[in-house]
Amino acid sequence: MSRLSSLPVIELIGAPTDVGAGVRGTSMGPDALRVADLDTALRLLGFHVVDCGDLVGPLNPRQPAANGYRHLGEVHAWNALLFHAVLGSLSRNALPVVLGGDHSLAIGSISAVAQDCRRRGKRLRVLWLDAHTDFNTSAMTPSGNIHGMPVACLCGHGPMELISLSDRQPAILATEVRQVGIRSVDEGEKQFVNQTGLTVYDMRYIDEVGMRATVERALEGLDENTHLHVSFDVDFLDPDIAPGVGTPVLGGVTYREAQLCMEMIADCGRLGSLDVVEINPARDVQNRTALLAVDLLSSLFGKSTLVRPTL
Numbered sequence: 402m403s404r405l406s407s408l409p410v411i412e413l414i415g416a417p418t419d420v421g422a423g424v425r426g427t428s429m430g431p432d433a434l435r436v437a438d439l440d441t442a443l444r445l446l447g448f449h450v451v452d453c454g455d456l457v458g459p460l461n462p463r464q465p466a467a468n469g470y471r472h473l474g475e476v477h478a479w480n481a482l483l484f485h486a487v488l489g490s491l492s493r494n495a496l497p498v499v500l501g502g503d504h505s506l507a508i509g510s511i512s513a514v515a516q517d518c519r520r521r522g523k524r525l526r527v528l529w530l531d532a533h534t535d536f537n538t539s540a541m542t543p544s545g546n547i548h549g550m551p552v553a554c555l556c557g558h559g560p561m562e563l564i565s566l567s568d569r570q571p572a573i574l575a576t577e578v579r580q581v582g583i584r585s586v587d588e589g590e591k592q593f594v595n596q597t598g599l600t601v602y603d604m605r606y607i608d609e610v611g612m613r614a615t616v617e618r619a620l621e622g623l624d625e626n627t628h629l630h631v632s633f634d635v636d637f638l639d640p641d642i643a644p645g646v647g648t649p650v651l652g653g654v655t656y657r658e659a660q661l662c663m664e665m666i667a668d669c670g671r672l673g674s675l676d677v678v679e680i681n682p683a684r685d686v687q688n689r690t691a692l693l694a695v696d697l698l699s700s701l702f703g704k705s706t707l708v709r710p711t712l
Contacts, residue, residue, distance in 0.1 A: 409496040411448050411702075413440065414486050415455035420462075420475040421505025421548040424647045426683035431455060431500035433645075433682045433691035439500075442699045451495070456482045466546075469539025470560065476547045477562040480509030484566045487513035487674065501678030503548040503647065504535060507632045511555055512567040514630045514674050524627045525573060528619055528666070529580040531634040532650040534594055534601060541589030548647075548679075549587075552578060556597065575599045579619040581662070582607070582637040585650045604652055612658040616665045629671040631701070634679045635694055643693055645685025656693075663700035672701070 415431035440450045458479040462472060470476075483499065487510045490497035499510045511527060518525045529535075529552065537549040538558050547554075547563075554563040556578075557571030564570055575597045583603040586594065594601060602615045623629060636646040639653035654662070666672060677698065680691050 408448050409494065411443055411450045411498055412490045412493075412495040413450065413452045413498050413500055414483070414490065415453070415500045416458075416479060416483050416502040416506050417455050418458055418461070418479050418502050418506070419647075420459065420472040420479060420503070421546060422503040422647050422679075423471075423544055423546040424681065425461065426681035427501060427503045427647050427679055428461070429682045430502055430678070430680035430691075433680050433685070433688055434500050434677065434694065436688055437691040437695040439695045439698065442695050443702060446699065446702050446704055448702065453486070453490075456486060458482050466544070469542060469545055470547060471545040473547070473560060473562060476505050479506060480512075480563065480566060483509035484513045488517060491517040491674070496672070497674050499676045499678070501676060501680075504531070504632070504634050504676075504678045505547040505551055506678060507551040507676050508554050508563050509566060510674070510676050511551075511630060511632065512572040514628065515572045516567040516569070518628050519568065522626075524624075525577050526620075526623055526627055526629050526671075527573065527578045528629060528631045529578055530582055530631065530637040530662070531580065532582060532636045532653055533585050533634070533648070534580060534583055534590060534599065536594050536597075536599065537587060537590050538593070541587065541593065543587060552580075552599070553593075581615060581619055582654050584652050585648075607654070607658070612654075612661050613665070616662050620665070620669050623669055623671045627671050628673040629666070629669070630674045631666060631672060632676040632678070635677070635690060636679055638693070643690045645681050645688075645690030646679050647681045647684070648679070659697055660700055663697050664705060667701055667703045667705075675701070
């Protein structure tokens with residue numbers, strides 16, 4: 402069998418919403434990625450790409466937080482839609498790529514991936530590329546914005562509407578997550594992350610050991626029975642190169658560091674699903690951030706300067 406014939410079908414699933422965020426605009430993220438020709442970039446690498454279009458969920462009601470959560474009903478509705486869409490894609494043996502939207506969507510996508518892994522008897526590894534740990538709860542959040550809570554919800558610390566999407570509570574274990582690029586954590590969240598044993602490689606860690614050693618450790622232990630899910634919040638990148646995000650944080654990952662990270666993920670050969678979230682065209686310049694994201698995603702799916710051996 403040739404390499405091209407063995408590549409999975411990639412299904413693009415648009416989730417154009419910003420109900421989980423505090424700033425409007427990430428609802429335009431899926432179209433920004435399409436305008437940046439993500440589908441063409443993936444086809445040039447030999448993949449068969451199916452754009453499944455956009456899910457249709459509730460509009461942003463722009464209401465204040467209630468009982469520690471903003472727009473809980475709307476966030477639940479979007480994640481329920483996405484859960485079924487991603488589960489359907491995986492059942493077709495496709496590789497789902499979620500085009501977000503804000504990062505609260507990861508609750509639905511990763512809940513679906515985890516359920517599918519249990520069905521197939523596979524181990525799960527979640528690689529969380531982000532400036533934030535997203536491990537807040539209603540008791541400690543300063544804003545109530547649920548895009549700051551998805552990892553906590555996935556690990557069972559959240560409202561029943563969001564922790565019960567899959568066939569098991571919690572949907573995943575903290576030990577299945579590796580976070581890279583972190584540089585903004587709320588005060589209460591710091592203690593909670595420490596208590597739960599979440600593995601976090603923050604920017605200081607990357608500065609000290611380098612991106613290569615960081616990614617090696619984040620991917621350590623993967624084997625042919627491991628499904629790797631990458632949740633790529635574009636604010637992982639430094640805002641100097643990626644200004645079009647909802648919550649930019651200075652001191653992020655450089656272009657070359659990001660390229661190395663993506664290429665090393667591609668080399669491991671275990672990528673099974675992906676979120677691309679938090680692109681905010683309202684804060685961007687000539688779609689620069691989406692174009693950069695497509696460039697990096699090309700590397701994630703195997704583009705390289707030279708022909709390299711498959712690991």
